[in-house]
Amino acid sequence: MWSACGGLSRPSRAWLSGWTSGRAVSRRSYAASTGTEGPIIDVRKMRNIGISAHIDSGKTTLTERILFYTGRIAAIHEVKGKDGVGATMDSMELERQRGITIQSAATYTLWKDHNINIIDTPGHVDFTIEVERSLRVLDAAVLVLCAVGGVQSQSMTVNRQMKRYGVPCLSFINKLDRMGADPFKVLKQLRAKLGHNAALLHLPIGKESQTQGIIDIVNHKALYFDGDFGQEVREEAIPSQFLTQTQDYHHELVENLANCDDHIGEIFLEEKTPTTEEIHAAIRRATLKRAFTPVLMGTALKNKGVQPLLDAVISYLPNPTEIENFANDPSKITVNAEGQEVAQKVRMNPERSNKHPFVGLAFKLEQGKFGQLTYVRVYQGSLKKGDTVYNTRTNKRTRIPRLLQMHSDKMEDIAEVFAGDICAFHGLDCASGDSFVTDKGVTLSMESIHVPDPVISMSIKPANPKDSDSFSKAVQRFTKEDPTYSVWFDDDVKETIASGMGELHLEIYAQRMEREYNCPVVMGKPKVAFRETLLEKTKFDYWHRKQTGGRGEYARVMGFFEPLDTASNTVNEFLDKTIGTNIPKPFVPGVKKGFLDCCKKGRLAGFKIVGVRMVLEDGASHEVDSSEWAFYQASQFAVDDCYDDGPWQVLEPIMLVEVVLPEEFKGNILATLSKREAVILNMEGDEGWFTLTMEAPLNRMFGFSSELRSLTQGKGEYTMEYSRYAPATPEVQSQLVREYQKSLEEEEAAKSSGGGKKKKKN
Missing domain, CATH: 3.30.230.10 (Ribosomal Protein S5; domain 2)
Known part of the structure; x- marks a missing residue:
C-alpha cells in the first residue's frame, strides 16, 4: 500500500486486518500500482453500496467515518469543518460552502478482507437524479435516518427508488446524541410510513448527549467506542438495567424474521430459541429478498456505531453474484403478453474472469479539465487498459487509454476491471445510460435509467451579452452531465428557458456558471406563451x-x-x-x-x-x-x-397536473389548487398516499413547486405537461391588453424622442 509520504511500503499487519493510519487499497489496485499481477479478488468478497437519506441526516459524515475506520483516509474532516477542508466526498467548493451534497461521489475501501465500493448521494430532492442513477448500478444501499427527524420526505423518495430497482437495504438511525433523539419512534415510522418489515439489531446505551455505546441484540453484547475518534471497539457484557429490554427486542426480532423466513418460522412455531448463527443467516436471507430491513443505530459525528454498520454491510448485504442483472438483446426478439415484439432479456454473468463478453453501463458523466469522465459499472467480463469498446447505441468505437478508480475527485490508475467493479473511463464520448461491449458482434444493452421529468422552469440569460460563448459551453456541459437539467430557446416568447427539479437545482447551476465559466447569469419568471x-x-x-x-x-x-x-x-x-x-x-x-x-x-x-x-x-x-x-x-x-x-380572445396554455402526496395534507393542497383555478379531474388514494389529477392554467402554476413542498413538509411531488389551449379569464385578458397597449405607447414615445434628437442634430 501507499505510505503517508507517497512511497510504496510493505503491507502491514494492520492493513491486512482492515485497519491502517494511511490509505487502504484493494488487492487488485495494489497489484496494479506496483505493476505486478496480483490475485483477482473473490467476487463474493465485494459489496457495492450507496449511502442514501433525506438532507441533513448525516450521510456524508457517516461516509467520512467509514473511510477513516477502514484506513482509506488518515484524518477526519467535517462537512462544515472549522479547518476549512471539508468532508472527503464533498469535493466541490459549493458543497463545502453550503454544507450539502450536490453530486454523488464514488470511492472504494477495504474492510475485513472485503472490497466495498461506496457512492455517497445527495439528500435534497432537487438532485434526485444522482440518487436514481446510483441506485440503478448498486447492489445494495444503507438508508440513513435521523433519530430526531425520522422518516422524512426524501426518505420516502429514496425508498421508492430502491423499490423501483429492487435494491436490498439496511437502515442506520443516526444522530443518537441529538436532543430529542428517539430511535424507537423512527422504527415505528419505518414500519408505518415506508411499509418495511423492520426490527432493531441495536439498542442505545444512554439517551441523547449521554449516549455511551450500543447493545448488539443478536450477539448479546455491549459495544463501547474508545479512543480520540472511537476507533477502539470494546466489547463488554450487557449492563443489567438493559437486560430485560434486550430480551424483549430480541424476541421481537425473531417474530419479525419468522414472518418472512421459513426456517425461523418453523423454530418459532416449535417454541424453540434460534441460535445466533441461525438468526444471522435468516437476516441475510430475508434482507436479500427485501422481505426484512435490519435497523442499526449510532452517531457518526460522535464516532459511535460505524464499525458494527460495516460488519452488517458485509454480513447482510449482497455481493454481485446474489443480484440478478439483465441486458436486452435486440438480435433476439420475443412477443410479450400484449402481443408486442420486445428484445429478449439475457442474464449477466458476474464471474470475475474474461470468459464472457464485456458489458458495462455508463451511469454518470463529469466534465473535467482532462475531458469527459465517464463512470461505468461492469456487469460482465473484463476490460484492460488499451482495449477498444463499442457503444451499442451509436456503434461508435473508442479505445480506452486509461482505466480509473475514483476516490471522490481523485483518480487512481488501474490495469484491469472485472464484473462487479465500478470504474471510470477518460476520453469517452457518450450519454448517460449508454452500454459498452468489447465485441462488436455483441448487441447487448443494459436497461436504461429512469429520468424524472423537470418540474420548474425559469428564464435564463448571460448578464453580459459578451459571455454568450461561455454560457453555451456551460449549458452544453451541464445538460450532458445532468439529464434532469435542460436549457432550450422558446421561439414563442423569445427567451432561453432552463428547466430542472427545483429552485435550488437551477440556482446551483447558475452559481456554477459564474464560478466555473466566469459567466454570471440573470434568472427570472419565464413568459407564458399566450x-x-x-x-x-x-x-x-x-x-x-x-x-x-x-x-x-x-x-x-x-x-x-x-x-x-x-x-x-x-x-x-x-x-x-x-x-x-x-x-x-x-x-x-x-x-x-x-x-x-x-x-x-x-x-x-x-x-x-x-x-x-x-x-x-x-x-x-x-x-x-x-x-x-x-x-x-x-x-x-x-x-x-x-x-x-x-371579436377576439386571448388563449392560455392549460397543463395536465398530477400531484402525489400523503393523505394528511389533502385538504391544504385542495385549497391552494382552488386558488390557482385548477379543475380536479380525478382523485384516488392508495396506502396512505393520495393522487390528484387536474387541469390548471400554466400562468397560475408558477411557484407551486415551493408551495407544495412547504405545505406537505417536502413530501409532495408533482408532474406537469401541456394539455391544451383554453380561453383566458377576462381579468387576465384585460391585464395583457393593457400591458401591450402600454408597451406600444412607450415604443412610439421612444421613436418620437429619437426622431426629435436626430432632427435637432441635423
Whole structure:
C-alpha cells in the first residue's frame, strides 16, 4: 500500500486486518500500482453500496467515518469543518460552502478482507437524479435516518427508488446524541410510513448527549467506542438495567424474521430459541429478498456505531453474484403478453474472469479539465487498459487509454476491471445510460435509467451579452452531465428557458456558471406563451390601391375569417375557394403568406394568432399593377380590419397536473389548487398516499413547486405537461391588453424622442 509520504511500503499487519493510519487499497489496485499481477479478488468478497437519506441526516459524515475506520483516509474532516477542508466526498467548493451534497461521489475501501465500493448521494430532492442513477448500478444501499427527524420526505423518495430497482437495504438511525433523539419512534415510522418489515439489531446505551455505546441484540453484547475518534471497539457484557429490554427486542426480532423466513418460522412455531448463527443467516436471507430491513443505530459525528454498520454491510448485504442483472438483446426478439415484439432479456454473468463478453453501463458523466469522465459499472467480463469498446447505441468505437478508480475527485490508475467493479473511463464520448461491449458482434444493452421529468422552469440569460460563448459551453456541459437539467430557446416568447427539479437545482447551476465559466447569469419568471383567436365568423373585403407615379399596386381580396374547432385551436388554415381569373392563381400564395405572416403577432395583445381559417372567395386584379406583393399586402390589411370588426380572445396554455402526496395534507393542497383555478379531474388514494389529477392554467402554476413542498413538509411531488389551449379569464385578458397597449405607447414615445434628437442634430 501507499505510505503517508507517497512511497510504496510493505503491507502491514494492520492493513491486512482492515485497519491502517494511511490509505487502504484493494488487492487488485495494489497489484496494479506496483505493476505486478496480483490475485483477482473473490467476487463474493465485494459489496457495492450507496449511502442514501433525506438532507441533513448525516450521510456524508457517516461516509467520512467509514473511510477513516477502514484506513482509506488518515484524518477526519467535517462537512462544515472549522479547518476549512471539508468532508472527503464533498469535493466541490459549493458543497463545502453550503454544507450539502450536490453530486454523488464514488470511492472504494477495504474492510475485513472485503472490497466495498461506496457512492455517497445527495439528500435534497432537487438532485434526485444522482440518487436514481446510483441506485440503478448498486447492489445494495444503507438508508440513513435521523433519530430526531425520522422518516422524512426524501426518505420516502429514496425508498421508492430502491423499490423501483429492487435494491436490498439496511437502515442506520443516526444522530443518537441529538436532543430529542428517539430511535424507537423512527422504527415505528419505518414500519408505518415506508411499509418495511423492520426490527432493531441495536439498542442505545444512554439517551441523547449521554449516549455511551450500543447493545448488539443478536450477539448479546455491549459495544463501547474508545479512543480520540472511537476507533477502539470494546466489547463488554450487557449492563443489567438493559437486560430485560434486550430480551424483549430480541424476541421481537425473531417474530419479525419468522414472518418472512421459513426456517425461523418453523423454530418459532416449535417454541424453540434460534441460535445466533441461525438468526444471522435468516437476516441475510430475508434482507436479500427485501422481505426484512435490519435497523442499526449510532452517531457518526460522535464516532459511535460505524464499525458494527460495516460488519452488517458485509454480513447482510449482497455481493454481485446474489443480484440478478439483465441486458436486452435486440438480435433476439420475443412477443410479450400484449402481443408486442420486445428484445429478449439475457442474464449477466458476474464471474470475475474474461470468459464472457464485456458489458458495462455508463451511469454518470463529469466534465473535467482532462475531458469527459465517464463512470461505468461492469456487469460482465473484463476490460484492460488499451482495449477498444463499442457503444451499442451509436456503434461508435473508442479505445480506452486509461482505466480509473475514483476516490471522490481523485483518480487512481488501474490495469484491469472485472464484473462487479465500478470504474471510470477518460476520453469517452457518450450519454448517460449508454452500454459498452468489447465485441462488436455483441448487441447487448443494459436497461436504461429512469429520468424524472423537470418540474420548474425559469428564464435564463448571460448578464453580459459578451459571455454568450461561455454560457453555451456551460449549458452544453451541464445538460450532458445532468439529464434532469435542460436549457432550450422558446421561439414563442423569445427567451432561453432552463428547466430542472427545483429552485435550488437551477440556482446551483447558475452559481456554477459564474464560478466555473466566469459567466454570471440573470434568472427570472419565464413568459407564458399566450395566444389570440377569433370568436365569430367575420367577413372581409379589402381593396388595396397605391399609385406612386410609376407602376402601382392593385389587389382586392374578399372572403371571411372563421374560428376552427377546439381540437384545432393551435393551428391556422388557408382555403382558396376562388373561381375564375379574378385573382390569378400565381397571386394566391401571396394572399396565404400575408395571412400566415400576420398570424405571427396579433393586434390584441401581441401574441400569436391560432385557431383561425382564412377563406378566400373572390377578388380583383389589374393586368399591370397587380402582383404577388400587392396581394400579400391586401391580405395583411384584411387581417387588420378583422381586428376592428370581429371579436377576439386571448388563449392560455392549460397543463395536465398530477400531484402525489400523503393523505394528511389533502385538504391544504385542495385549497391552494382552488386558488390557482385548477379543475380536479380525478382523485384516488392508495396506502396512505393520495393522487390528484387536474387541469390548471400554466400562468397560475408558477411557484407551486415551493408551495407544495412547504405545505406537505417536502413530501409532495408533482408532474406537469401541456394539455391544451383554453380561453383566458377576462381579468387576465384585460391585464395583457393593457400591458401591450402600454408597451406600444412607450415604443412610439421612444421613436418620437429619437426622431426629435436626430432632427435637432441635423
